[in-house]
Amino acid sequence: MAEAHDRPPEQFTLRMRRYDPESGEAPYWDEHTIELEPHRSVLEGILQARDRFDGSIGIRCSCRQAICGSCGIRVNGEPSLACHTHLDAAKAGAKDGVIEIEPMGNMPVLKDLIVDMDAVHWKKIQRVTPWLLAKQPVPEREYIVDKDAMVDVTQSMACIQCGACVSDCLAMEVDPGFIGPAALAKSYRFVGDPRDDQQFERLNDLAQDPQGIFDCTHCFKCVDACPKGVNPMGQIMRLRRSATNDHHIVDQNNGERHEAAFTTLIKDNGLLWEAELLPRSYGGNSWFGKFAPPAGKELLSSLPAILKALVRGKVTPMGALKPHKIPKADLKSVQAIYDKIESREERYELNLYIAGEDEAPASPGDPVAAGVTHEPGGHEGSPSGSEPQDTPVETREQTEG
Amino acid sequence: MKVAYWPGCVSRGFTPELHGSMARVAPLLDIELVELDRACCTGAGVIAEHNQELADTLNARTFALAQQVEGAAMMMNICSTCQGAQSECQERLDANAEYREHVNTTLAGEGLSYEKDPAHPLTNKNFLWLLVEEIGLENLHARVKRPLTNLRVGPFYGCYIVRPRDRLGINAEHPRDHYLDQVIEALGGTVIEYAGMRKCCGFPIITMNKDASLKQAGRHLGDAADANADCLVTPCPLCHLNLDLQQPLAEKVVGRELDMPVLHLPQLVGLALGLDPKELGLNRHVVRPTSVIDWSTSVVGAAA
Numbered sequence: 001m002a003e004a005h006d007r008p009p010e011q012f013t014l015r016m017r018r019y020d021p022e023s024g025e026a027p028y029w030d031e032h033t034i035e036l037e038p039h040r041s042v043l044e045g046i047l048q049a050r051d052r053f054d055g056s057i058g059i060r061c062s063c064r065q066a067i068c069g070s071c072g073i074r075v076n077g078e079p080s081l082a083c084h085t086h087l088d089a090a091k092a093g094a095k096d097g098v099i100e101i102e103p104m105g106n107m108p109v110l111k112d113l114i115v116d117m118d119a120v121h122w123k124k125i126q127r128v129t130p131w132l133l134a135k136q137p138v139p140e141r142e143y144i145v146d147k148d149a150m151v152d153v154t155q156s157m158a159c160i161q162c163g164a165c166v167s168d169c170l171a172m173e174v175d176p177g178f179i180g181p182a183a184l185a186k187s188y189r190f191v192g193d194p195r196d197d198q199q200f201e202r203l204n205d206l207a208q209d210p211q212g213i214f215d216c217t218h219c220f221k222c223v224d225a226c227p228k229g230v231n232p233m234g235q236i237m238r239l240r241r242s243a244t245n246d247h248h249i250v251d252q253n254n255g256e257r258h259e260a261a262f263t264t265l266i267k268d269n270g271l272l273w274e275a276e277l278l279p280r281s282y283g284g285n286s287w288f289g290k291f292a293p294p295a296g297k298e299l300l301s302s303l304p305a306i307l308k309a310l311v312r313g314k315v316t317p318m319g320a321l322k323p324h325k326i327p328k329a330d331l332k333s334v335q336a337i338y339d340k341i342e343s344r345e346e347r348y349e350l351n352l353y354i355a356g357e358d359e360a361p362a363s364p365g366d367p368v369a370a371g372v373t374h375e376p377g378g379h380e381g382s383p384s385g386s387e388p389q390d391t392p393v394e395t396r397e398q399t400e401g
Numbered sequence: 402m403k404v405a406y407w408p409g410c411v412s413r414g415f416t417p418e419l420h421g422s423m424a425r426v427a428p429l430l431d432i433e434l435v436e437l438d439r440a441c442c443t444g445a446g447v448i449a450e451h452n453q454e455l456a457d458t459l460n461a462r463t464f465a466l467a468q469q470v471e472g473a474a475m476m477m478n479i480c481s482t483c484q485g486a487q488s489e490c491q492e493r494l495d496a497n498a499e500y501r502e503h504v505n506t507t508l509a510g511e512g513l514s515y516e517k518d519p520a521h522p523l524t525n526k527n528f529l530w531l532l533v534e535e536i537g538l539e540n541l542h543a544r545v546k547r548p549l550t551n552l553r554v555g556p557f558y559g560c561y562i563v564r565p566r567d568r569l570g571i572n573a574e575h576p577r578d579h580y581l582d583q584v585i586e587a588l589g590g591t592v593i594e595y596a597g598m599r600k601c602c603g604f605p606i607i608t609m610n611k612d613a614s615l616k617q618a619g620r621h622l623g624d625a626a627d628a629n630a631d632c633l634v635t636p637c638p639l640c641h642l643n644l645d646l647q648q649p650l651a652e653k654v655v656g657r658e659l660d661m662p663v664l665h666l667p668q669l670v671g672l673a674l675g676l677d678p679k680e681l682g683l684n685r686h687v688v689r690p691t692s693v694i695d696w697s698t699s700v701v702g703a704a705a
Contacts, residue, residue, distance in 0.1 A: 092573070170560075170601045174620065175613040214609040217617070218446055219601035220485075220564035237450050245451065254608045262447040266459075270441040272410035281608040301611075304649050305687070314646065314685045315415060324413055330439040333511045334459065340507055341455045348454045350493050350500045357496045 009035045012087050014045055016057065017102040019109050027109075030054070031098070042090050042099065043071050043082035046113070058112035066227055069160035072167065073113050074102040079164040079225040082113075104167035106176070120176075121163045124183040128206070132190060135197040148354075149194050155353045156189040156235050158228045165222035165232050177211040181222035181232030184213060188235035191242060203243040207251040213239045214255030231353070245347070260285040267338045270326030275315075278302075402474045402535060405467035406434040407487075409480035410442050411638040415646065418682025419638050422667040423479050423528065425681060429544065429674045430536055432477075435470050437463060443486040445639075446605075453493075454504070460490040461504045464523050465513040475524040477531050479667065481637035484527045485561025488568050491525065527562055529636045529666055533580045538587040546675030548589025552693065554669065555593040555630035556581035557621065559640040560601050581634065584666075588673035593630040597621025602640040607647070612654060618643040619655030631692040632662040634669045641665060645687050662690035 011033050019027035032049040043061055050057040061071040064083045071082040076093045077100065090099045107115040134143075165181040172178045184206070190196045191203060206212040213236055222232040243249045244256045261280035265273050280286070283295030290299070299306075309315040325331060341348075412419040427434050440463040442448075449456035464487075467476040478484050494501050495517050505514045515523075526534070532541060563571065563578040571577045578599065582592045603617030622644060625633055635641055643651075645663040652659050663686070671681045678684070678694045 170617070171606070171613065173600075174603075174616040175610065178613075210610065215606060215613065217560075217601045217603060217614075218605045219560040221560075221601075223565045237446075240450050241452075253610070258608050259447055259451050262445075263451045263455075266442045266444065266448065272414065272442050272445075274411065274415045278608060302650070305647055308649055308687050309415075309646055312685055312687055314418075314687060324410075326439060326441055330441070333462070334441045336510060337458050337462065337507055338455065341452060341458060344454075347452060348503070350453070350457070350497060352493060352496055355497055355500075358498065 007038050009037050010087075011035050012045055012091055013098045014042075014049055015098045015100050016046070016049070016112070018057070018112050019103075020058075020111050021109065036087060038088035038091075039086055041083045042073075042075055042085045042087060042101070045087055045099070046082060046101065058110070058114045060114045067160060069162035072104050072115075072162040072164050074100075074104060074167065076100050077102075079104060079167040081162055081164065081227045084227045104163055106167055106169060106172050107163065115163070115167075117163055121161070121166050121182060124166070124180050125161070125186055127179055128183045128187040128190075129198075129202065130183075130186050130190070132193065132196055133198040134195055143195050145194055149192075151354055152351065153189050153192045156185045156192070156230055159185055159189075159226075159230045160228055162227065164225040164227060165230075168221045168225050170219045170221050171215055171217045175211060175215060178215045179206070179209065179212055181216075181236065184216070184239060185230050185232040185235040188239055191239060199242075200247050200249075203239065203247055204249050206239060207243045207249045207253070207255060210253055212253075213243065214251060214253045229353075241347075254281045257281050257283075257285055257289075261289070265323075267335055269323045270331045270334050271324050273323035275320035276323065402431065403433040403435060403470075403472050404475055404477040404531070405437055405470040405473040407437045407440060407463065407467070407476060407478045407483060409478060409483045409638065411642065412479055416638040416641055416665065418685045419479060419641070419665040419667065422665060422671050422676075422681040425676055426667045426671045426674065429671075429676075430532075430541070432531075432536075434477075435473060437466050437470075437476075440466050443483045443490075445482050446486050446489075449486065449489065456486070457490045457493055457500075458504050458507050460487050461494055461501075461515040462508055462511070462513055463487070464491065464494075464515045464525075465508060467525075468516060468523055469513075474535075475526055475531075477526055477528060479528045479636070479665075480639070481527060481559050481562035481635075482639050484525070485569075487525055491523070492568055527636055529562065529580050529584065530577055532584055532670070533577075534575070538583055541584070541670075542587045542589075545588055545673045547673055549585070549669070549673050550589050552590045553593045553629060553631045554585045554590045555595055555625040555628065555633045556585060556598050557602070557625075557633045557635040557640060557644065557663070558599045559635060559637040560599075562636055563599050581636070581666075584670070585634065588669065590669075590673075593625065593628050595621070595624040595628040595630065597624045602637075602643040604639045604643040607643065614643065615647060615651040615654040618647060619651035619657075619659065622648065622651065622659045622661045623655055623657060626659060626661055630661070632664055632690060634664045634666055636666045638665065648688050660688060662686065662688050662693055664690065664693065 013031055013033045016030045017027055018030045032053050034045045034048040036044055043064060046059050062068040066081055066084040073082050075085050075090050103109050103113045104115050107120045110116050169180050172180050187202060187206060191199050216236045220233060244259055250256045258281040261277055264285055265277060279290030279295040282298045283289035283292030289295055408420045441459055443460055444456040494515060508514060558581055585592050597620060600621060601617055603614035607614040641663055648659055668681045668683060683690050683694060
């Protein structure tokens, strides 16, 4: 972007979605052409349009430097911070050269580009008990925590509560009650904190909730939406890993059973056996799982689809009854890998947020230098000395107003 | 070109027509498939959710097997979910020499090792990426025998092949999130844009929240129908399961008739290259592709 600073002001056309629920009129599109240097932000463009052409344009903003999280909007259909998106980049991503600006999704519009964060986002944040429930007794002086363990949770602490991930969460789009990426990332901030005393309770709560950690569809939308590199979906996956593997929580949503059945079927066959995965996810992780009542109920409700698939020759009875497998010798090798890794006392996990890219030759047999994280008893620690790429400036719980 | 070919599990299980149609299409595009039949499932993100090191090691084994295929230009897959799961593991393996060595220690018992050689990096491309970047759209267009004239095709990208953008190498130079559109056009078809084309099919939560899962599938299919698409095409067999196999159930959840045929990418390519619909397994879908195929003459055409 260095050369962009030298470029003179240019004209940019903004197409804005306007809506005032109190007016009783339908939403409409409004176009304004502004003039600014290309490296300036979309927010500055919107503010110029408001100052020069139409003082009634509704936009919420404060810091103008991607710290306060107030100006979340959609630019060309993708969620982002208005102050964090350059005009030239926005124009390059526009379909017809006109930068399209809309309010965020999944939340009701209050006016134009301002959405009701209280009605959705903040309710969900409250849902996960977003404060530390400290271990007792609380030390008289400061709580001494391993530095490495805290570096790990800084990724979720980098959240500025802008709501960009909530805006485009695809699970929330069909299931508005889903707790969602921002709140679940916030939850990891405490589940991963060694000072917190209620890790099991937090995880059990989120695993048993039908709209909790197992309601995430793994679509990566929040990963790309987040302007601060929080990787909310990654945090959700770690919550799942911790719930099932460290705390052995068997939830009522088939989350743990699905994971266990999938992992076991690959160990037994090398390849997935779809016909067996479904009943086991409902009924339990063994060949007998399909005879458990929940599996029978599911089978009955899926009968129309199954029958149609059989009639069309898509699924053959033999294909459903017999798994396809990889050659015996290879299956043995795969099982040896399983045995070796699953017998470790601690999970051995590379956390790229902590480790970063490391191509310098390190001394062999030194996992700490490699940035590999051990996961003793539910939380991760022992990162390398290297700093995360996106160190948060500060964490703010409340940024509106 | 010769490729180390990873077909995945579902293409040999519940969507055998995908693996079958790829085998038919490959020779017409001068692709030689050397099947990685010793490799195991990528874990589809689920094994990584269970144990990250396990997923990384199993996929490193597959990469090592691919590197042993002599004369192979790269590794190719026909499943978006495989692409996403493998890219995630490869990102970690490539980022850290120490970790790679740790994983290779586990593979050593079998005499295998995944090597990151900057001179010969292991490239792993979905058939869609290979079509555009290696075969080339002009080359593809030149081989078309039966252009998909008047066929209105809705691209269904799904998630794993378009997000996260950085990991998947999507940028201005490689607009991989637009390749399906480009391929449809190269085959002579008409691209139909609709709201759900890059959204989630719902498959990953079909056992956890069936209602929400089918609502996703039903909504996208309905959006495509409202945009007057004749059919959808997808590079992901798991999307195909939720969009085709589960379509009768999705219809009930969204309360409307959908009747939207969903094609696998190699099937659509195969049709344009002149292959017989039955050869491509088009008769094995739950939703009959009658709007795509006139079965009496096997001529491609739009619905009347």
